[in-house]
Amino acid sequence: MDISEEMNKTATKRSKESGVSDKVKFVLGDSQNLPFDDNTFDVVINECAVGIPDDSQKVLNEMLRVVKPMGAVAIHESTWKKPLTEQEKDEIAERYGTTPLEFNEWKEMLEIAGTSNIITEFEQWSRPEMFWNIRKDRTVKSHKTIMSIREKIITAYRIFKTYGLKGVIKVFENEIFFFKTVLNGELGYALYKGIKKPGR
Numbered sequence: 001m002d003i004s005e006e007m008n009k010t011a012t013k014r015s016k017e018s019g020v021s022d023k024v025k026f027v028l029g030d031s032q033n034l035p036f037d038d039n040t041f042d043v044v045i046n047e048c049a050v051g052i053p054d055d056s057q058k059v060l061n062e063m064l065r066v067v068k069p070m071g072a073v074a075i076h077e078s079t080w081k082k083p084l085t086e087q088e089k090d091e092i093a094e095r096y097g098t099t100p101l102e103f104n105e106w107k108e109m110l111e112i113a114g115t116s117n118i119i120t121e122f123e124q125w126s127r128p129e130m131f132w133n134i135r136k137d138r139t140v141k142s143h144k145t146i147m148s149i150r151e152k153i154i155t156a157y158r159i160f161k162t163y164g165l166k167g168v169i170k171v172f173e174n175e176i177f178f179f180k181t182v183l184n185g186e187l188g189y190a191l192y193k194g195i196k197k198p199g200r
């Protein structure tokens with residue numbers, strides 16, 4: 001089973017456990033080329049996956065294409081909090097695996113895609129604990145304890161099987177680098193919500 005099928009299976013199982021399986025449908029597809037007709041949905045959201053594909057503008061264009069006129073779009077995306085050089089940004093992006101942008105860059109790209117009435121929330125989504133207090137089963141007080149020791153060993157083993165020891169070292173190095181960036185207040189998240197301009 002490839003990872004997409006595994007994600008689909010897990011999502012289907014969880015929707016059943018939550019009693020909402022009759023209200024949801026999971027469809028695999030490329031966010032740069034969504035498998036839906038124009039003007040299909042009332043609301044389209046993307047949580048931290050606009051910056052990952054090669055062309056983030058295409059992802060936003062597609063979100064706006066499939067939402068109905070006057071429908072809502074919302075994204076939650078990594079956003080620079082301090083001025084950094086292009087070189088610094090590139091290194092963080094490479095290690096983090098996504099492309100954070102400036103607050104105004106995300107807004108402009110949403111506007112280019114056809115979004116109006118954009119409202120945002122930045123500071124409250126960028127507090128450092130938002131990056132580690134992410135577990136449903138317990139409160140996490142430090143980025144070092146997001147995973148239990150057992151979970152860290154399992155994760156390291158899974159990485160090792162595919163990428164060897166070098167891969168394991170790289171992942172842990174990247175993690176340390178990433179949380180340093182967060183603790184330095186260089187990187188945060190922001191929430192952007194708007195509506196599709198009528199007539200588009």
Ligand SMILES: C[S@@+](CC[C@H](N)C(=O)[O-])C[C@H]1O[C@@H](n2cnc3c(N)ncnc32)[C@H](O)[C@@H]1O
Nearest residue numbers: 029030031032046047048049050052053054098
């Ligand atoms: C940071 S995660 C988003 C987390 C997600 N919101 C969640 O709560 O699990 C980014 C996701 O984007 C997916 N992704 C990357 N490129 C994609 C593409 N071109 N089309 C659709 N999904 C993509 C990855 O597989 C990954 O699951």
